[in-house]
Amino acid sequence: MIHPEIIELRKELHSHPELSCFEHETAKRIQRFINEHNPTEILDGIGETGFAAIYKFPKKGKSITIRCELDALPIQEENQFLHKSKYKGISHKCGHDGHMAIVSGLLFWLKKSSFSSGEVILLFQPAEENGKGAKEVVTDERFKNLNTDYVFALHNIPKEPLHNIIVINKGFSAEVQSFNVRLKGKKSHASEPENGNNPALALSNIISLLSSLEVTDPEDENFSLITPVHINMGQIAYGISPENAELHYTMRTWSGEKTTHLKSQITSVIENTCEKYELKHEIEWLEYFPASTNHTESTNYIIKAAKKNSYKITKRSYPFKFGEDFGWFSKEYKTAMFGLGAGIETPALHNSDYDFPDEIIETGINMFRSIISTILEES
DSSP states (O other): OOOHHHHHHHHHHHHSOOOTTOOHHHHHHHHHHHHHHSOOEEEEEETTTEEEEEEEOSEEEEEEEEEEEOOOBSOOOOOOSTTOOSSTTOBOOSSHHHHHHHHHHHHHHHHHOOOSEEEEEEEEEOOTTTTOHHHHHHTOHHHHTTOOSEEEEEEEETTSOTTOEEEESSEEEEEEEEEEEEEEOBOEETTOGGGSBOTHHHHHHHHHHHHTTOBOOTTSTTOEEEEEEEEEESOSOTTEEOOEEEEEEEEEESSHHHHHHHHHHHHHHHHHHHHHTTOEEEEEEEEEEOOEEOOHHHHHHHHHHHHHTTOOEEEESSOEEEEOTTHHHHTTSEEEEEEEEOOTTSOOTTOTTOOOOGGGHHHHHHHHHHHHHHHHHHO
């Protein structure tokens, strides 16, 4: 049965959310929990605000990292339960509080474990939501020096049945790249637009042409989604024909190769359009989430764990469309990420009324326990 302290920790973390790169108190809360229930070596300040708790067994063997995320989102919570967020405009609407509780819950089991060899690293990673955290962790020399063999993670998935384990052979999540386009023409009186250079038509053409690059069928290996998220042009002044415009996009593909090709196409569209309309332009590439690919060996351990615990397995034929910076680990290690059904009636991720369902904490713990046991018993 799940320890009640884990549920209490989850609700405490939910009540005290912190944004990406500012998870100082969140990290301290979990470290206090570790020191109280199963003290061990702590590698602090990984990726600035993250840390790792390292549990070593007598002999050298396989090293397994179990990763979760520390950060919350800039969303005002609508829920009115007792553990609601205490901070205006910040809340755990992606379930990272639950992910942290699951990984922290492994402490009680590890305390009783008696593997003859190997190592388990509980990694509490910062800044997943802005795509910066995992990159900072994998490039941190102290984490590199741990020489871990495997990195596993999960993500709760609302609208899927409770406790279902969702496995994707190709990869867990999309490659995501955001960008900003700035256009500069020439300002004029609105009654004499011919004396200036209004970027409106160029904006319209860019939006239309970028849309034509999309391949929206997720079953297609060339899948590409290019979503406009913000447009700004001129000001509310009816006597002025504006000179400046700004357009923000996020694009999604299934692979780094496709992303590189699509970036080239996007750049050509913008350059050609601006040349046609005699506009100056700048392209700024912003938040980047590499595709999270699943290693075959690691995926097989997930499937074995689900079967061992008699959890229903749902196999998806293509990744989730959202971004997940776990992809940075995929570039360096044998990784696998799985989905954990959070319930058909649970509000969607990033909704203001979402709350992580405590019922699946034990499911997550059981999955990681079985993955760790299988690997360390083989080594």
